Amino acid sequence: MDILIVEDEAEIAQLIQLYLEKEGFACRICRDGLSALQVFQEQQPDLIILDLMIPELDGLEVCARIRQKPGAKDPYILMLTAKGEEIDRIIGLSTGADDYMVKPFSPRELVARVRALLRRNLRQGGQSRTYHTQHFTIDVDQRVAHRHVQPGKNESLDLTTLEFDLLTTFMSYPGRVWNRAQLIEKLWGSDFFGDERVVDTHVARLRKKIEPDPANPNFVKTVIGVGYKFEDAMP
Template structure:
């Protein structure tokens, strides 16, 4: 599997590269945001180790741009920073980072975190045609979504194409916070023209079909000031 390392401190970048290559990963290194986006487009890595504080374009902007791109596979993003305030973690995760690690770091733990994220990739590839949570199951090839009811019974949900895409996206990334613009990009890409708030209408319609009480949702939750996330705990 291939990893892109984006770190402006060359000594730290080299330490990360050596640790990961010693574990058998193929690594590419760059030191600024523009180079990171170019390498991402060329290489389509499985995972990105991304420093938050970069000169020019910072890690938050890089993360946001990557998440807005239509790609075959979304990379996992492990964000690094020397700051540990909670607000940084919230902002970093809200822009699409999958994990967050504070410098100075232990190389052994960094490798462990990378391996944990990439194990998710292997599980997803092995089960790519069926996505499951506690309550829902999506069969991608059959374009069907079912909901588990009491006992062993299930209910097949009647979803529109956009609603199905939303559910598939949510089930692939449970717990991840999505901005409206990110959801629009994933659903319609460059073909969308209009207001971002249109996604609220699609969310409202989907809630009516999957939530026990749409006015008090438990699955598709609103993250105030950011967007939405899906939970099925």
């Protein structure tokens, strides 16, 4: 697994690299946002550890650009920053980050979070299933999703890795109500360390891509006080 570390403080970057390479990960370090975007296109890492406060382009802008124009891989992004206010976490997650850590941090916890994110791929491996509803089809093996816009016409959905897994989870259990903790267990695993509201962020992003009116969703519905459920008629 290849990891890109985007951190302008040399000592912190080298500490992260040391701990990750001890665990067998291949790491590369960038010190600013523009270099990070260039290396992202060249290297196609599996995961990016991204500091929020970096020169040239800040971490939020780097994260947003990667999510807007993903390469061959759609990497997991772990945002790392000295800021700990709730609004900073929410903004970071809303731009497409998968997890968030605040400095100072434990290197061992960082490694555990990296493993938790990368383990998602392992959980999805070996499946060969296709799910159909009236408006959607997902091929888990091929990792493709389509929306049926009219009879005989399908539209490909441009989903991130997490959005695809989230929609797959919903479609595999239509009508089931999921709370945040259950979705975190399904998608991140029991060793998830982050804020449960990351679920709300990714549900909102998914709705923007599949709902005619994301503010009034037809498919991914909120169950007040509980969580979310997926509703769509069978074909």
